[in-house]
Amino acid sequence: MAEGEARRIYLTTPIYYVNDRPHIGHAYTSLATDVLARWHRLDGHEVFFLTGTDEHGQKVEKAARDAGMDPQAFTDQVSEHFRELARRMNFSNDDFIRTTEERHRRACTALWEELARRGEIYLGHYEGWYAVRDEAFYGPDEITERDGQRFAPSGAPVEWVREPSYFFRLSAWRERLLQFYEDNPDFILPPGRRNEVISFVRAGLQDLSISRTSFRWGVPVPGDPAHVMYVWLDALTNYITAVGYPDTGAPRWRFWPADVHFVGKDILRFHAIYWPAFLMAAGIAPPRRVFAHGWWTNEGQKISKSLGNVIDPLALIGTYGLDPVRYFLLREVPFGQDGDFSRRALIARLNNELANDLGNLAQRTLSLIQRNCDARLPQRAPPTESDRELLDAAAALPGRLRALFDRQAFHEALEQVWSVVRLGNAWIDREKPWALRRTDPARMAAVLRSLHDAMRVIATVLQPFMPDTMSRMLDQLGVPPGERTLAALRTPLPGGIALPPPTPLFQKIQDAPL
Template sequence: MARVYYTTPIYYVNDKPHIGHAYTSLATDVLARWKRLEGHEVFFLTGTDEHGQKVERAAQEAGMAPQAFTDQVSQSFRLLAERMGYSNDDFIRTTEPRHRQACQALWEELVRRDEIYLGHYEGWYAVRDEAFYGPDELTERDGVKYAPSGAPVAWVKEPSYFFRLSKWQDWLLRFYEENPGFIAPASRRNEVISFVKSGLQDLSISRTSFTWGIPVPGDPAHVMYVWLDALTNYITAAGYPDPQAPRWGFWPADVHFVGKDIVRFHAIYWPAFLAAAGLAPPRRVFAHGWWTIEGQKMSKSLGNAIDPLKLIEEYGLDPLRYFLLREVPFGNDGDFSRAALIGRVNGELADTLGNLANRTLSLIQRNCEGRLPAPAEGAPGDAELLAGIAALPGAVAAHLEAQEFHLALEAIMAQARGANGYITVQQPWALRKTDPARMAVVLRHLHSALRVFATVLQPFMPGTMAGMLEQLGVPEQARGLAALAAPLPEGTPLPPPAPLFRKIEEAPAPKGAA
């Protein structure tokens, strides 16, 4: 089995978390949980990005010192991770001593390799994005210039250290060509390649106009550019600069999950920084899309950002986890709609999966003395069901490897719908009188199908599927993927079934409601 390393972006602490933050980390969590089910050793990292001018300003507006402000907001992201049920192995903060040490070590290595030089910077800078932009990228309205993100920019002139990014342009283009899966989805890959081909300038990587950051080694009048600082978190947590650190064997990361607005930093700057320091780049950067809310763009002015903790209280944790990855192809933009969430919960979780489990387990309770029937060979009428459930773990694995979360869930639901069709055709309630031996076979096959569904759904809905596996009589040590090859013994006692999902009867909230 392999070592696997997945990361979320580290979240910027200038505001409280919203549904977009929950979404990115959820995808990372599901993939990490799946790899653990496969038997791999997994390292899953999340955390908070706490330096930079934007955080310094947000702290001033809150009337707080930057460290106290970041302590408070970082805790809200830690709470989100706990409440969303993420299985992260570490939570990193860029204000930690270990991170300062790693950043300064990386800086010194880049200096040693002559990848950094001192100059001065003049150009357009967006505080909101913590990013520099060329004049050809800007638009102007009412005398104010704006970045492509919509953030206002200001002209900045100050001394600055530069990273020789232009030197790495050809190397990056070769790297993208040799590693076609490095950037996903394809639309983001094309965007990055086009940007690099248009010409890279050396990158300003220090600032002197504010102090909330990691001091540049040997020149504390400068603090490191927030993106050099932030990106380094991925190797900080792996133990850099100590090659003997226990986690260093996880590097390079298998997937960095990021929002599409920060793909440039992860797919251009980060591999260039690493290559320049003699380190391996990550294997993949996957940039997902943005959520709108009931058809409207999420924004402070509209006040429509959704607090995921309130959604958990309203609909339950596992239904929310399921919906977020079921509704929209990962990588595309999507709309968060309460009506859509209710439709998925009622139609797929309650009616399709929950009802199948309840019918099957109730029939076993009533007709088999609450004990699992013996394993049985499939008759011709069973072939489609048995073939489908046998192939399902492999199909789910292939979709998750490609970060196709919605297709993995559709594959599971397709088999669950098939199992509902099977129980309707076979009518085990009628077979009790006409052919009790055949009834036992049918119920055993349905139990086997439910065990597969519950096993492969564990990463998506860990709490509910633990309950389902309990009802199915599957012991904790037999809930991995490999254990599916070993049938449960005949006569395994099954507890009385209880509903796994509640149907939501309430009407969706008014449009634009938070």
């Protein structure tokens, strides 16, 4: 996206299933969405960021029964855990949708009726291998058998089910989906996931069962309340519910189609095959992109409740601090790939990159200005060739990051920023402003001003990743709250403004639990 091209941006997390408490995977997906939303706001775009909870289906009905609770009371309780995660992780979502809301029931009903009106739905019966855990049917070629039990590709146990069902004519969409993927090569990212989806569709699609009669906890099928809607038709509709569907004249409808649906790789098929087919069949534009990220392991082990190694994101931020955890999760692993969570790695990133590299550069520079420039920002001077090395590298960051954010390359964006942080540390050691105080005070002031200008850019572009800490850094740099956007970087701060005494931005972890 070019600089100055302001537009509307719609970003979503998946809606999280309320049969359990939030874990690191939920925090990771929402964090990526939050960082991208914050970046686009920083770049002058109008952003709508949606998250929420998926509250219908057989799994939720069973979890509520096991807990001895009414399904609505159960979902009210568990949904609140996800709201708390959003608050504690400082996510900037504009809405939080629940599929038990009346607005969502209206949207699901309207979408069903439109699909039926267009002849995309018919009544039949379904029999096949069904996984309750995945809320999905699987073909015979996808089933494996161990110890007399059959399993889906996800590892979930399956059972043979036969019941009346309404069907969506998915098989008719094979060629149109393949053409859509060809016409929109960036619809699925990363590219490896795109190849998986195309291979699956090319192998042929079967009509999709979109209703159930074996449980009641769901949206009733219009005109046939013995059926409830298949949880994925229900759940996926949330993305258009939140922008006003079926009222396409609603103020929020201007955000559709969504720019990026962030999902885990385990639910890519539903978002990249079923969802665009549902939408196109109803005459609605499909989203622009589905980005499927990888999974985390914990110290080399698969994360599971049975192993007792589920990572609680709230416990993490309680130990290491919110912004270091936000930084680590998007710094450690290229977004889209699987990664291993290691507390040693988190501590190393915090101590070395945050405290030593960035924190130390800010503290040294601002302390020198306090002591040697009467705690006031030095005036700008004509830059030397040496100054330009640092200033040009910093000035290039917004453009470079803009291109990386446009393809959700968060890890690469942070590496670009850290290349300038490392340059700043090498540059201050080379220029030695502390030694220039007696020999060339004018040059000392120019060096400190160049460092300050570079750090202003660094702090500005890092706001999406570490909003609280970068707010404090910008405070210490004397940047007014209204001048912390990418566009504001084009206007230098006036020399002579008073700067507050600097305080450390990050606390090193000396002896933390591993």
